Amino acid sequence: MTTSTIRYPRYHEDFQALAAIRPGPSWLVDLRAAAWDRFNELGLPTARRGNERWKYTNLRPLAAIAFESPQATDSTGGLDAGTVRSLAPWDEAWTNLVFVDGKFSEALSTIAPAQNGTVCSDLASALNGNSGPVRDGLAQLASFDDDAFAALNTAFINDGASIQVPDNAVTASPVNLVFVSTAGPQPQVTHPRTLVQVGRNARLTLVESYVDLTGGSNFTNAVLEMAVGQGSHVDHFRLLMDTPDGFHVGTSRVLQGQDSSVTSSSFTTGAAMARNDFLVTLDAPGASCDLRGLYATTGSQHIDNLINIDHAKPHTTSRLFYKGILSGKSRAVFGGTVTVRRDAQKADSRQTDKNLVLSHEAEVDSKPSLLIYADDVQCGHGATAGHIDQDTLFYMQSRGLDRATATKMLIQAFAAEIVDTVGVEQVHGFLETVFAGSIPAESVVFGGRP
Template sequence: MSAMEGHAAPYVEAQQGQAGELPAAGIAALDRSRAKALEALGERGLPSQRDEDWKYTSIKPITRSRFSPAAPGTDCPEDFVAAAAIENLDAWQLVFADGFYLPPRSKTNGLPEGVRVAGLADALTQNPQPIADRLGSAMGEIPHGFAAMNSAFVGDGALVEIAPGVQLEKPIELLFVSGCSGEGFLSLPRNLVILGEGSQASVIERHLSFSQERSLSNSLTEIILEKAAALDFCCVQDQAERTFHVGGLFARLAQSAKLKATTVTVGRAWVRNDARVNLDAERALVSLDGAYLAFGRSHVDNHTHISHNAPECTSRECYKGVLGDRGHAVFHGRIVVQPGAQQTDSEQSNQNLLLSANAEIDTKPQLEIYADDVKCAHGATVGQLDEAALFYLVSRGVDRETARRMLTQAFAAEVLEGVEPPALQTYLASRVSGQLSSAAAQVSAP
């Protein structure tokens, strides 16, 4: 059976049906890249567990029924957006319903000179060429069928462009709400974040579910950091049980650029993340972190790939997971030190806390070194709560359940403590503790 007849076929057909209406259709560079992505989707199909990179993640829950691409014009009610606001967070905010930008729900007033924040479709319609030139450049080779699907449909999403030297004093939040169109819809947001030389910004990408409707969110973010640019990026995935989320984070760093990217997965969705960071020139620095909770029957897969392509670059990677019930998590972290990338300094760790005998973690740290003057360390741990620490807390009068929660939260805190600004960190800590409490409540319920 060829892939064309397989699970990818309905999406290939859907794209063919609307290719002519996608934003900036007819612009040669864009037509070409969409056609190339469509071809990749058709040929490779959607990933299967026969692919080494998908060995522990079955997409059967997604392919059980087909999803229809959502159409522009879907709304997300104002009260939902208001209720979802992060307390005390002062930020510019772009809101997207099933991947489509909603200007009336967004707050972009007062942006300083040199900052462009827009819906990608609008930007493509206005002046397609410069964007078409950058799209796909941070991703490079298309890693799998979902990224191909996103690229074949590329249309709306967020464009964030910071001019050289500009320092943004407030974060920009991109809020994606899936399931707004009803049952069975697919959203395909594509985000492009470009920081000019010496600029500084903070971007929050947050994904929520509008309802319990079944939805597929296939989201892809490309980050381009020019020389000495610094981006603080936090991706929050907080979706409902029947949401399927495939997230891509592809970054390219020029000389002395700095990226701090933290992905926090709470909620009950099925999640697959691919993060790929290219350190392209000297002294670039990436700190790639993640915290994930997998409770109930949720599935969270983080695939990361950091490539040291130039000398004197630094990478720090720390992913921490807490798994309970029948939760399943996967971590595959690849660090590649390319020939000539001397004086690479790289540390990677993946730590997991297993709270239930039925939870499962598959972890695979992987280091490939093709240079000789490097400092690299990596490791993975899987463990339970420390009984000695638990008894210490209990011996002070704390009940066992609270003590467990305190220790579990403390475990995840290491990743959350690095998140800025404080309002976001507080919000994430409360989401984590809320989910740990509700998981504990379900365990103790009869």
């Protein structure tokens, strides 16, 4: 090991302490150590000119907090089943894996009978059992060479979810992952890790929810790796409902095989700073993805969506459609980059980001971009930011609706374009009630006729 300085003593202390109590198989010990070294070399990114990935998101507040690893508590963290079920989409017939402060809670989870050989388990058990597929799959898609948060997560890999769907298996009922953060004496950090391996001609619906019950400054540094085999289809939903002072970095890496399709919908509210870093690689002909997102910020919140779609092979298709609702002094960043590599001919891509800005102080930086190295492609992108104007409100008022009702109707209609694409009834219902309820419904009136 080199003699480089330790830049984050708190993380280092926890890393050493945890290494001592979580020995694990040697490949895992080596992986964690390599990831730690890399994190220590890279350090947390800084927002600066030239650092395109972090240009608009300041990590200084995150770096300033010495987050603690959660103390081991009983596996429910004091939560009862009823509370957990109200926090996220839920159905008793699903496989529901609940994690409290990063740790799997068997008591709060419900595992549906195995469907067609699909294996769902907590990652800690899979690691303890030295599962072959986990060993082979882990850290294959979420490279930490150039990614401090993936490196940090990997250094602390311990728990999360492991899902393997064999060839030709159709998992009819969704797999539901609920990550709950609770209050500790100090701000806490968790590093949940999810590994999803879908074979050929298989089908999976996956719901991930991240919720924070504290109102404090916890930090969730989550990583998802998902490999989708030839001819398979995955429906993925990712919900983040953070507290106004919370921090969240979600790194999702998806690799798609031939003729596979993935739809992924992301719903984000809250957070002093939330970053959704999503990369889909369309790695074989016929692969297609459809990514949608809705983010709502208020107060001094900051939500950053960095979405990358890599058309690595010919005849691949992608759709990217995100919408944002901003109020207060909040800020949103949308960085969508679609890359079409040189031999990815006949790639077909559309990306759109639309924002509804409800206050004068809110700001959105929307940067959809295309990097095209092939010459026979169909690609388009666009971004808009609009507001609720006086003419619109007056029209609705002139039909008897008061301003508050009219504003709410417009905001909900804006959100519905994403929410209504959700085909899983329980998720849709949850979004319409709980999630939509957390979206601010007040607007400053803009403009009017001269």
